[in-house]
Amino acid sequence: QKEVEQNSGPLSVPEGAIASLNCTYSDRGSQSFFWYRQYSGKSPELIMFIYSNGDKEDGRFTAQLNKASQYVSLLIRDSQPSDSATYLCAVKYGGSQGNLIFGKGTKLSVKP
Amino acid sequence: DAGITQSPRYKITETGRQVTLMCHQTWSHSYMFWYRQDLGHGLRLIYYSAAADITDKGEVPDGYVVSRSKTENFPLTLESATRSQTSVYFCASNSAAGGLEGLDEQFFGPGTRLTVL
Numbered sequence: 510q511k512e513v514e515q516n517s518g519p520l521s522v523p524e525g526a527i528a529s530l531n532c533t534y535s536d537r538g539s540q541s542f543f544w545y546r547q548y549s550g551k552s553p554e555l556i557m558f559i560y561s562n563g564d565k566e567d568g569r570f571t572a573q574l575n576k577a578s579q580y581v582s583l584l585i586r587d588s589q590p591s592d593s594a595t596y597l598c599a600v601k602y603g604g605s606q607g608n609l610i611f612g613k614g615t616k617l618s619v620k621p
Numbered sequence: 622d623a624g625i626t627q628s629p630r631y632k633i634t635e636t637g638r639q640v641t642l643m644c645h646q647t648w649s650h651s652y653m654f655w656y657r658q659d660l661g662h663g664l665r666l667i668y669y670s671a672a673a674d675i676t677d678k679g680e681v682p683d684g685y686v687v688s689r690s691k692t693e694n695f696p697l698t699l700e701s702a703t704r705s706q707t708s709v710y711f712c713a714s715n716s717a718a719g720g721l722e723g724l725d726e727q728f729f730g731p732g733t734r735l736t737v738l
Contacts (some may be wrong), residue, residue, distance in 0.1 A: 522692065552711055552729040553664070601725055608654070608679070609727060613663035613738045 511536045513600050515612035523620050528585040530600030530615050535579070541601040542574055543609065548594045551579045557583060588619045623647050625725075629710050635738050640699045642733050644712030652715045653695040654727065655687065657669040657708040664711070670695055702737045709734050 512535040522528045530544075541560055545553035559565045559572040559581065571584040581600075585592055598612040625646040634640050644653065655667040656679075666679030668687040676687050684706060686698045695714075699706055713727040 539696070543726070552732050555726050599727075607667060608666060609718060609725075611656075611664040614659070 511600075511602050511610050513598055513610045513612040515596075515598050515615045517613060518616040519618050520615055521620060522588050524588060524590060526588050526619075527615055528584040528588045528592065528619070530585075530596050530598075530617065531580060532582065532600075532612055533580045534598075534600045534602075534610075534611060536600070536602040537576075537579065539579075539600045539602045541574075542572070543568075543599040543601075544581075544583045545599060545611075546594045546599040547597060547614065553597055582608045585617075588617075590619045590621050593617055593619050625712060625728055625730040626712055627710075627733050629733060630731065631734050633736045633738065634702050636703060638702050640702050640735065642697045642699075642710055642712075642735070644695045644697070644730060646693055646695075646712075646714045646728075646730075648714065648716065648728075650693055650728075651692070653689065654713040655685075655695070655697045656711045656713065657681065657706075657712060658732075659708050667697065667710075668711035699735075702735075704737050706737060707737045730733045 514533045544557040546556050547553045557572040557576045565572045573582045578582045595614040595616045599609040599616045628643045645716045654669045656664045658664050665681050667685050669690045670676045673689050673692050689695050710733045712730040
């Protein structure tokens, strides 16, 4: 059974702080890793993807991938109240036809 | 409208009725997906399609039927709705599944909130 695990939260951080979201996955053959943000009542939207070990930065967001430890994380610097949402980790496992396995999501709350 | 759309956005039906949820995308993406999202379960794949006339089961296909006669449309039918199928349904699409960087992203429709009484 291919699984993607996330801490459900809620994770609460003060405005301006760094929010750290973590995700582990079970399939060592996984190839691609995605972070989606989902506001309440809305559909998921992609904010980051990462394919290679290491860090990938995009504005205030940094995705980190460690394939040996089978974890991927998302750091949000200078967190804003508008970052309050549920963050979904998704993994494309090896041999799939584009299918993604989603974690259950971590709810982030940024307090002003 | 460009993008991926779903209809209806909200639907209330009764147990035993047949319901069809529509999904339409204007990108000519090869792959399309149907998910359901429930509290405590996250997003679960119901069915997916690699191209017109090619469909396959996902994690939770029981009670659902799909078809894909045209690339742009991917309807999901609940043949005899049950209360356990009350959920939010999302359709998604992507252009390629070959692992090429940047092409694996799935784009989601706005969702259909279905209530089965």
